[in-house]
Amino acid sequence: xxxTVVAANWKMNKTVSESDYLIxxxxxxxPPVSSVTCVVFPPFLSIPSASRLIRNTSVKLGAQNxxxxxxxxxxxxxxxxxxxxxxxxxxxxxxxxxLLFGETHEFVNEKLSVSxxxxxxxxxxxxxxxxxxxxxxxxxxxxxxxxxxxxNITDIGNIIVAYEPVWAxxxxxxxxxxxxxxxxKFIRDELGSIFGTEQVSKTPILYGGSVTEDxxxxxxxxxxxxxxLIGGASLNSEGFTEILRIASDLx
Ligand code: PEP
Numbered sequence: 001x002x003x004t005v006v007a008a009n010w011k012m013n014k015t016v017s018e019s020d021y022l023i024x025x026x027x028x029x030x031p032p033v034s035s036v037t038c039v040v041f042p043p044f045l046s047i048p049s050a051s052r053l054i055r056n057t058s059v060k061l062g063a064q065n066x067x068x069x070x071x072x073x074x075x076x077x078x079x080x081x082x083x084x085x086x087x088x089x090x091x092x093x094x095x096x097x098x099l100l101f102g103e104t105h106e107f108v109n110e111k112l113s114v115s116x117x118x119x120x121x122x123x124x125x126x127x128x129x130x131x132x133x134x135x136x137x138x139x140x141x142x143x144x145x146x147x148x149x150x151x152n153i154t155d156i157g158n159i160i161v162a163y164e165p166v167w168a169x170x171x172x173x174x175x176x177x178x179x180x181x182x183x184x185k186f187i188r189d190e191l192g193s194i195f196g197t198e199q200v201s202k203t204p205i206l207y208g209g210s211v212t213e214d215x216x217x218x219x220x221x222x223x224x225x226x227x228x229l230i231g232g233a234s235l236n237s238e239g240f241t242e243i244l245r246i247a248s249d250l251x
Contacts, residue, residue: 004220004251005160005204005227006244007039007123008234009064009091019046023053025237030059034248036227037204039089039123040234044078051086062089062123065097068110080111080118090120091229093149095127095166105148112149116157123160123229124149125208126187130167138165139186146190156195160204161187162229168209170231177215180207181222188224213242220250 014022019042030038039060042050051061067077083090092115093108108124115122126145128138142163153159163183168175175183184205191200207219208229219225227247234240 002202002204002226003037004035004247005037005039005123005206006247007041007062007089007091007162007206007227007229008240009041009094009208009229009231010043010235011064011096011231012043013235014042014046016046016049019043020049020053022235022237023050023059026241027053027057027059029237029241030057031241031245031248034058034244035251036244036247038244041089041091047083047086060089061087062091062121063087064091064094066090066092066111066115066120068107068114070114080114080120083120084118088119088121090115090122092122092124093145094125095129095164095169099129099166105145108149109151109153112153112159116153116159121158121160123162123206125162125164125229127164127166127169127209133165133167138183142183142187143190146187146194150191150194153194156191156199156203160206161191162206162208163187164208164229170210172210174210174215175207177218177222177225180219181224184222184224184226211243213239213246216243216246217250220247 041062041064063083097103128141132141204226206227207225211228211230212233
């Protein structure tokens with residue numbers, strides 16, 4: 001059985017004090033015993049303080065992005081080496097990075113190699129846009145994202161993949177659990193053709209896009225949906241810890 005992962009992407013929300021408050025509330029209300037891996041991705045500035053708060057707890061910490069270079073003239077960027085002291089996870093290829101900041105498949109691929117080399121556990125996001133879906137191109141788009149993002153990666157290791165249809169992110173319109181299952185199965189098959197079926201059988205493949213406490217159980221009921229990447233519904237502790245509770249009860 002794959003690990004179940006519930007990840008909170010706070011995006012560009014929460015000041016440092018607001019992040020501290022949210023983490024403290026999550027820690028108060030998180031199920032005390034759980035086999036679910038819970039990862040929070042605060043904004044960069046909140047990461048050092050968050051790392052102190054989660055020390056000796058079951059909650060893991062990640063960064064929403066990183067640069068592939070180790071250091072240098074990249075104004076405004078943060079390297080994997082800078083994150084290593086605080087984080088154990090990193091989000092790569094989120095659709096907002098790809099669409100709003102022009103991140104290419106090649107760049108995501110470079111970051112993926114570097115994150116692995118630096119011991120950060122990546123969550124690689126893939127997903128089609130609305131027009132792709134309307135034109136029946138979902139599988140082509142995702143195949144292309146996988147092939148280019150994983151180029152020259154020789155071992156799937158502990159990489160996590162998140163299927164995030166762009167049209168479902170922040171819209172309140174989630175994919176149906178059946179659609180998520182079908183695409184997640186497709187992703188596992190594509191990864192299997194690169195790394196071998198056995199190697200990817202335990203790779204967590206998440207679904208992301210308007211997941212809430214009301215629909216998480218339906219997604220986790222599917223065999224190839226091994227967790228969720230959650231934006232909006234992770235910004236308040238009650239909703240997010242309820243999602244964690246439901247996920248814990250189901251695993
Ligand atoms: C996301 O940004 O990764 C996401 C899934 O957002 P939301 O849950 O708000 O749709």
